[in-house]
Amino acid sequence: MISIKEVAKQTGVTVRTLRHYDHIGLLKPLGKTEGGHRLYGEDEMKKLQGIQFLKTLRFSLAEIKDLLDDNTHDWYMELQNQLNYCINEKQKLEQMESLIRGLMNEFTIEGKNDLSHIQQLIRMYEDNSHERERFRQERFTEKEHELLDLLPNINNGDPDTIEWVSLLAQIKKHMNKGVDSTEIQSIIRRMLEKEKETFGNDPQFSEKLWEVRSSQEESKKAGFYPIEQEVIEFVEEATNFYLKGDK
Structure with a gap:
């Protein structure tokens, strides 16, 4: 497991953002130290990469949470909706x-x-x-x-x-x-x-x-x-x- 500061260093995601993700239930740490510092494992790091990727596609944090939490979610339809959004923005x-x-x-x-x-x-x-x-x-x-x-x-x-x-x-x-x-x-x-x-x-x-x-x-x-x-x-x-x- 690695500390929250090390995660921030490796990914460029700020400590403040990681704390916010924890607060809204988007990315929970694997555990905490005796001093209360958040610790992250390999699965959490992979999930964080997924969050960053979906953010680049202009998904909101609420949408990302739904997508990652629901294994039955229709990803194709979500991507189609996002593509339509990008096309409309491009036209604008x-x-x-x-x-x-x-x-x-x-x-x-x-x-x-x-x-x-x-x-x-x-x-x-x-x-x-x-x-x-x-x-x-x-x-x-x-x-x-x-x-x-x-x-x-x-x-x-x-x-x-x-x-x-x-x-x-x-x-x-x-x-x-x-x-x-x-x-x-x-x-x-x-x-x-x-x-x-x-x-x-x-x-x-x-x-x-x-x-x-x-x-x-x-x-x-x-x-x-x-x-x-x-x-x-x-x-x-x-x-x-x-x-x-x-x-």
Whole structure:
């Protein structure tokens, strides 16, 4: 038998925790010394390992006690329940990650976070999913749906989305310099390059996509990130200026 202090040293479980386990009947010591110090044997050490393992699976102490005390307990069902719990928690974390990335990208584009705008984005992406899908089915062909999946998502942190966010942020930063400025024309050139890299050489799709993007109403139906009309018109004018000079 080994002392409670030695158990704590070997397992990393504190003396205070071991005393608590004893108090609630989860892990009773094998015996005690004449001075009243708890002693543990091999079986108790194995049980402690089981307790630690079940704790890592997010079982509560009460659930662990029931599982270890009842030899007829349905372990498979308990593990299934715990797996379901982990899946739900994972989904919550993924949603939280998506929202945080959206906030970060929003800040990059706007230079600030507007809570009302963020709430609008959340409603747009969650509440209007059926309307968004219906609109895309009506507006785009089946082949074009595959290209739509390549569009940047404000709530993602992939390199393509980050670059699009950065380009839009730079457009807004340099708008006051005019469509013919070196900075704006450089951004437009990269946007056109990026568009070709992402969607290939499909002018019909690009034109249709821009028609939707140019309309605030259709952009909302399609689930696109909301961009101010003045920015849309500026990008269109700057693009036309670039294409004229590129001929």
